[in-house]
Amino acid sequence: MSNIEIEYCVPCGYLDRALDLQRAVLQNFGRTVDRAALVTGEAGVLQVRVDGEAVWDIADDEYDVDEVVRRVKQAL
Template structure:
């Protein structure tokens, strides 16, 4: 089973984006996961990690929720 963390920048207002990603992950993978947690951050961060491995970083990737779900499934 997999633990997923979504770290998002609070001052940047990324909470809604984090909630959308969380919902998509739960919809697609709920029975395959141990947990999905939101982690509040700052300095523009928006990362999704599966078992500690970064599967999405806004600094490197365009936001595609389906790609994030696929990357987590591949983990």
């Protein structure tokens, strides 16, 4: 099983977005992942990693929960 980490910028107020991503990941893959953890960060970060490998980053991509779910699915 896989580990998913959602790192989010606390000063930027990305907690709500991180929670939305976590909820979507757990709803779609809850039985096939060991954990979907929120990790606090800074400097504008909002990134999703599967087993340590970045699959989505707000620095490179538009915020779209459905796209994040697709990328997590591909990585799993």
